[in-house]
Amino acid sequence: MRRALAVAAALITLLAVAVTAEVRLSSIQRADPLGKRLLYLPTAEMLGLGSLGNRGLAADLVYLWSIQYYSQFEPREQFLYLEKVFDLITDLDPLYFDAYRVGAMIMTIDTSASAAERREAVRRLYDKGLRNMPSSWELAEVAAWDALQQLRDPELAIHYAKIGAAIPGAPPRLRRVYGRWEEKAGQWTPEDSLAYWQAVLAEAVRKPDVILAKSHLYDAVARVDGRRLDPLLSAYRDRFGHCPDSWRQLVELGWLQRAPTDYVGNPYRIDREHCRLEPHKRIRWD
Amino acid sequence: MPEVYTSSSDGGAGVAEYELTVRDVHKTFDPGLLRRKIHALRGVTFEVERGEVFGFLGPNGAGKTTTIKAITGIIAVESGRIEIGGHAHAAPAAKRRLGFMSENPYFYNHLTGRELLRFYGELLGMDRDRIRRRSGEVLERVAMQDHADRPLRSLSKGMLQRMSLAQALLGSPQLLVLDEPMSGLDPLGRRDVRDIILAEKGRGTTVFFSSHVIPDVETICDRVAILIAGRVRAAGSVHELVARRAEMYEATFVGTDPERLRTPLVSTHVGGDASWVRVESDHRDELIRELATIDARLVSLTPVRSSLEDFLLGQFAIEEEP
Amino acid sequence: MRAIRAIAVNTLREALRDRVLYLFLGFAVLLLVSSKLFGMLTVGDEGKVIKDLGLFGVQFFSMLIAVLMSVLLISREVDSRTVYNILAKPVSRWQFLIGKYAGLLATVLVNLALMVALLVLVVLLYEGQLDARLLIAGAMTLMEMTVVAAFATLFAVLTRPMLGSVLTLAVFVIGHLTRDLWLLTGHLQGEGVRWLIGAAYYLLPNLERFNFKTEVVHSLPVPAAAVGWAVVYGLAYTGVILLLACVRFGHKDLA
Numbered sequence: 001m002r003r004a005l006a007v008a009a010a011l012i013t014l015l016a017v018a019v020t021a022e023v024r025l026s027s028i029q030r031a032d033p034l035g036k037r038l039l040y041l042p043t044a045e046m047l048g049l050g051s052l053g054n055r056g057l058a059a060d061l062v063y064l065w066s067i068q069y070y071s072q073f074e075p076r077e078q079f080l081y082l083e084k085v086f087d088l089i090t091d092l093d094p095l096y097f098d099a100y101r102v103g104a105m106i107m108t109i110d111t112s113a114s115a116a117e118r119r120e121a122v123r124r125l126y127d128k129g130l131r132n133m134p135s136s137w138e139l140a141e142v143a144a145w146d147a148l149q150q151l152r153d154p155e156l157a158i159h160y161a162k163i164g165a166a167i168p169g170a171p172p173r174l175r176r177v178y179g180r181w182e183e184k185a186g187q188w189t190p191e192d193s194l195a196y197w198q199a200v201l202a203e204a205v206r207k208p209d210v211i212l213a214k215s216h217l218y219d220a221v222a223r224v225d226g227r228r229l230d231p232l233l234s235a236y237r238d239r240f241g242h243c244p245d246s247w248r249q250l251v252e253l254g255w256l257q258r259a260p261t262d263y264v265g266n267p268y269r270i271d272r273e274h275c276r277l278e279p280h281k282r283i284r285w286d
Numbered sequence: 287m288p289e290v291y292t293s294s295s296d297g298g299a300g301v302a303e304y305e306l307t308v309r310d311v312h313k314t315f316d317p318g319l320l321r322r323k324i325h326a327l328r329g330v331t332f333e334v335e336r337g338e339v340f341g342f343l344g345p346n347g348a349g350k351t352t353t354i355k356a357i358t359g360i361i362a363v364e365s366g367r368i369e370i371g372g373h374a375h376a377a378p379a380a381k382r383r384l385g386f387m388s389e390n391p392y393f394y395n396h397l398t399g400r401e402l403l404r405f406y407g408e409l410l411g412m413d414r415d416r417i418r419r420r421s422g423e424v425l426e427r428v429a430m431q432d433h434a435d436r437p438l439r440s441l442s443k444g445m446l447q448r449m450s451l452a453q454a455l456l457g458s459p460q461l462l463v464l465d466e467p468m469s470g471l472d473p474l475g476r477r478d479v480r481d482i483i484l485a486e487k488g489r490g491t492t493v494f495f496s497s498h499v500i501p502d503v504e505t506i507c508d509r510v511a512i513l514i515a516g517r518v519r520a521a522g523s524v525h526e527l528v529a530r531r532a533e534m535y536e537a538t539f540v541g542t543d544p545e546r547l548r549t550p551l552v553s554t555h556v557g558g559d560a561s562w563v564r565v566e567s568d569h570r571d572e573l574i575r576e577l578a579t580i581d582a583r584l585v586s587l588t589p590v591r592s593s594l595e596d597f598l599l600g601q602f603a604i605e606e607e608p
Numbered sequence: 609m610r611a612i613r614a615i616a617v618n619t620l621r622e623a624l625r626d627r628v629l630y631l632f633l634g635f636a637v638l639l640l641v642s643s644k645l646f647g648m649l650t651v652g653d654e655g656k657v658i659k660d661l662g663l664f665g666v667q668f669f670s671m672l673i674a675v676l677m678s679v680l681l682i683s684r685e686v687d688s689r690t691v692y693n694i695l696a697k698p699v700s701r702w703q704f705l706i707g708k709y710a711g712l713l714a715t716v717l718v719n720l721a722l723m724v725a726l727l728v729l730v731v732l733l734y735e736g737q738l739d740a741r742l743l744i745a746g747a748m749t750l751m752e753m754t755v756v757a758a759f760a761t762l763f764a765v766l767t768r769p770m771l772g773s774v775l776t777l778a779v780f781v782i783g784h785l786t787r788d789l790w791l792l793t794g795h796l797q798g799e800g801v802r803w804l805i806g807a808a809y810y811l812l813p814n815l816e817r818f819n820f821k822t823e824v825v826h827s828l829p830v831p832a833a834a835v836g837w838a839v840v841y842g843l844a845y846t847g848v849i850l851l852l853a854c855v856r857f858g859h860k861d862l863a
Contacts, residue, residue: 007851010847011848011851014844014845015844015848017840018841018844018845018848021841021844022810022814022841024833024837025817025834025837025838028833028834028837030822030831315861352863355863358692358695359695360691360695360861360862360863361861361862361863362859378698381696381699384696384697386692386696388692392688392693393690393693394618394622394690396621396622397621405614406693406697408613408614409611409614409615409694409697409698409699410697410698411698457697
């Protein structure tokens with residue numbers, strides 16, 4: 001009995017010493033400055049070899065670690081090797097969608113980098129993803145929105161939206177987004193818009209997509225008609241000193257065969273203040 | 287109830303001093319879930335007097351080795367008491383009195399004989415000089431001095447047995463416990479072991495050993511105990527145990543068949559022209575008269591010498607009776 | 609004490625005469641020498657990669673020895689019944705077990721010392737200067753192996769050799785992940801679960817406490833308090849495990 005008590009007392013004492021030591025050790029700051037250990041992450045080849053065929057698993061583990069690591073948000077050196085970490089993950093598993101997505105997202109909030117550096121890093125990662133997953137319109141779509149909303153770079157957004165819209169199987173919404181952004185950027189002529197929206201309408205199947213495509217096509221047609229008809233209105237104003245009240249006056253002059261109608265067959269109005277064509281209805285943007 | 291004889295070698299003149307006491311020892315092995323427990327020892331009790339040679343007999347599976355393992359502390363017992371030289375058997379003081387030789391030599395193959403003895407000597411708390419001296423002595427006694435520097439893995443079984451005995455003798459023990467010391471030895475080897483045992487007895491060492499070689503036990507043991515199915519069935523001097531067995535005579539005759547005889551016979555055998563029978567001594571004269579009556583010719587009549595083997599077999603037969 | 613020393617020396621002698629040890633040394637030498645080749649496949653300073661790989665080899669092979677040798681040195685002793693002759697001598701069971709443990713640790717120490725010496729030499733040849741700090745990392749790896757070997761001894765007593773090896777390996781892996789277990793408590797809901805995880809964290813060995821490779825390889829200051837408390841932690845934890853092993857072995861039937 002005495003022996004059992006002595007053994008129990010020794011066990012408890014040693015355990016108490018061990019726990020005390022562990023608590024003291026937790027409070028001692030250990031150096032890992034500048035995230036230097038990240039520099040010595042093995043390459044994807046080495047890690048892939050070491051994973052014994054479990055490259056995807058190795059990618060998962062590094063990814064999970066990176067999420068934990070970067071979620072302890074202290075903007076300093078964690079971002080120093082951010083691109084290297086996500087390069088490693090995506091080298092191990094080139095089809096790892098989340099790694100591209102989340103990596104780029106973290107890069108967009110990297111406060112240690114300049115805007116230009118952030119842009120380039122995000123672009124490199126997304127370009128790599130699209131090279132490895134050329135059929136992923138999803139990746140192109142998120143890349144486009146990230147570029148627009150996080151990086152505030154419409155040009156880059158249009159670049160990715162264009163890629164995504166061209167991928168077979170891309171949803172109609174992506175095509176519409178791309179078309180809208182191009183129009184807004186002013187890179188298209190009205191004929192370009194018209195051709196694009198006619199193509200989008202031709203591929204639309206679902207009723208909402210048809211309606212929305214028609215809406216954009218309406219606007220494109222209106223722009224084309226405007227380019228043709230606005231000069232006539234300006235010429236009338238120059239000749240008579242005021243904008244015509246109706247199209248009939250132009251018809252009477254013989255400048256038009258009949259009053260022009262919009263895509264849906266309604267006659268255009270005339271904006272007398274600015275003396276230009278005014279479409280009848282404007283369908284909501286999608 | 288098993289019969290137990292607890293005579294002492296001094297004829298009971300005084301209370302004998304016991305080197306080894308085993309009192310009501312029980313041991314059960316539990317093989318595990320859903321398997322029956324094995325009651326190996328069921329109240330084993332015996333004493334070994336100081337300076338005597340004590341034999342421990344029994345059939346295979348009786349519990350002899352289990353008893354020896356209990357004495358040496360290799361296994362723990364559930365109940366009972368074991369003392370060596372008056373000390374609890376697990377105490378260091380008890381172990382210092384003990385020299386043990388296992389049934390099979392279990393040694394480190396990476397060592398030589400001399401290195402083995404040096405290792406065991408250190409465990410016995412001997413200093414280097416004493417280890418060196420005693421190693422030389424015991425190696426000479428077991429005739430292994432020329433092979434002591436060979437790796438143990440290169441030695442034959444007989445040589446390993448000798449080494450095993452050497453390490454048991456190393457610490458000049460007061461109690462030698464030997465488990466089947468003559469097993470696997472040729473007649474020369476067995477004789478050497480017997481001589482060593484007797485020599486140790488001459489030095490006052492108490493020797494306790496188990497054996498299947500009954501003639502050896504008969505020759506050198508002062509007392510024996512017979513263990514059957516985990517219990518001591520009988521214990522005492524060899525003379526006492528065999529004397530109890532009734533004397534018999536063996537008669538060889540011609541001219542009749544044993545079946546025709548009316549005299550009670552212990553056993554019969556018919557071979558060719560002659561027959562032989564065994565009768566208890568009480569029926570000897572009756573047999574002679576009957577053979578004379580039926581004109582059968584008695585060829586020979588000799589007393590049958592009782593042996594320990596007979597006694598052991600008899601005890602075994604009693605145990606097997608329903 | 610004499611019995612413990614005798615058993616430890618005998619165990620070390622058995623290990624050194626056992627060709628398995630040479631195999632490990634061979635592998636370790638191969639790893640250290642090939643670290644120069646590995647350096648070409650990674651991004652970063654080659655010198656530091658050599659140190660990293662070398663220290664990894666020291667740790668890994670020391671762990672292998674602790675895991676596998678415990679099977680050979682302890683389980684084999686019981687299975688081959690050589691323990692019978694020892695326990696018939698005035699040697700208590702706990703002395704036998706501690707002696708075997710000490711022998712096992714001595715085996716690890718010999719191997720570790722040789723590998724660290726080789727690593728120091730390779731680094732000296734490559735960088736042109738002696739990096740004595742590698743000895744600190746090596747010493748703390750030995751401390752880590754003190755704990756691992758204690759577990760190996762415990763499992764050798766509790767179970768069969770193969771399972772014991774696997775369990776010891778598991779302890780080694782878990783021991784390097786306990787810090788993540790602790791971080792996990794910050795993300796969990798529920799006081800009860802957090803308490804449970806916290807208890808598990810303190811009961812499981814935290815082998816990362818002996819990891820000073822980062823400081824050594826990157827020439828950062830090594831906090832003396834961290835080293836000191838790590839030694840205290842290691843010794844106390846080892847004591848707990850060995851005590852449990854001795855208690856179990858004391859009641860174990862060896863037949």
